[in-house]
Amino acid sequence: MTILITGTSAGIGFTLAEYFGKKGHMVFGLSRKNVESEFFTTIPTDITDNPQVQNAILEVLKTEKRIDVLINNAGMGMVGAVEDSSQEEILKLFNLNLVGSVQMMTAVLPKMREQKLGKIINISSIGSEMGLPFRGFYSASKSALDKVTEAIRYEVSPWNIEVCTLHLGDIKTNIAENRVKTKVSEPYQKTFEKVYSLMNSHVDDGTEPSEVAEYIEKLIQKKSWKAHYYFGKFGQKIGVPLKWILPQNFYENLMRKYNKLD
Numbered sequence: 001m002t003i004l005i006t007g008t009s010a011g012i013g014f015t016l017a018e019y020f021g022k023k024g025h026m027v028f029g030l031s032r033k034n035v036e037s038e039f040f041t042t043i044p045t046d047i048t049d050n051p052q053v054q055n056a057i058l059e060v061l062k063t064e065k066r067i068d069v070l071i072n073n074a075g076m077g078m079v080g081a082v083e084d085s086s087q088e089e090i091l092k093l094f095n096l097n098l099v100g101s102v103q104m105m106t107a108v109l110p111k112m113r114e115q116k117l118g119k120i121i122n123i124s125s126i127g128s129e130m131g132l133p134f135r136g137f138y139s140a141s142k143s144a145l146d147k148v149t150e151a152i153r154y155e156v157s158p159w160n161i162e163v164c165t166l167h168l169g170d171i172k173t174n175i176a177e178n179r180v181k182t183k184v185s186e187p188y189q190k191t192f193e194k195v196y197s198l199m200n201s202h203v204d205d206g207t208e209p210s211e212v213a214e215y216i217e218k219l220i221q222k223k224s225w226k227a228h229y230y231f232g233k234f235g236q237k238i239g240v241p242l243k244w245i246l247p248q249n250f251y252e253n254l255m256r257k258y259n260k261l262d
Helices: 011-022 050-063 087-115 136-159 186-204 209-221 239-245 248-258
Strands: 002-006 026-031 041-044 069-072 118-125 161-168 228-231
Touching: 002 011, 002 087, 011 026, 011 209, 026 050, 041 050, 050 087, 069 087, 087 118, 087 136, 087 161, 118 136, 118 209, 136 161, 161 209, 209 228, 239 248
Parallel strands: 002 026, 002 069, 026 041, 069 118, 118 161, 161 228
Antiparallel strands: none
């Protein structure tokens, strides 16, 4: 298969690109940094810049006749209080996590329609299902991507194109180094530092990226998809159905305990 993956300079994206390349697939990694690997080809691309996205797809189609799979992995984290977040920081986050992914889908869909086949995986987060303390805008950006995914599934189904979101729990990567950390004002500092320390410990104890790659490989082999898949440790995945069935105040109390806000 011909597989396109965004955000392949490090972390989950790099692991995915090497994993599928080693399996014999033709893998193209789209990231701002050029990455040397014998298992995939990097096309330096800022996915928030639509002309660069379009040029990258043209580059792929110079050598490949098909685009079978797009994995929208590129994204960034953002931590801080809602009150302290600036317009510039919020727009930058949504521009990458939402708009960039949409531009990638828009770029590959004409080819997928032509071949009447294609699969798109939008990497989301378990945190998109709930407003997480000091990660409100990250949760919101991924939740927005979830809803766009649900909508586009109806729109592209006549061409046998499958789209889903894969909600990940904490994965053991260097995400902490690349998060946007907003200014934290004095009223929030003490609580924020406690939550931030816990957040980083969850990442350090997270699932290995290679396990994500194995899960995605099995997902790609499925004939038809649900809109949403959840992958991570049980303690994080269970938060989703609990959110659906528990009274809001009861659920918030559980979240306060989980995040050590009590």
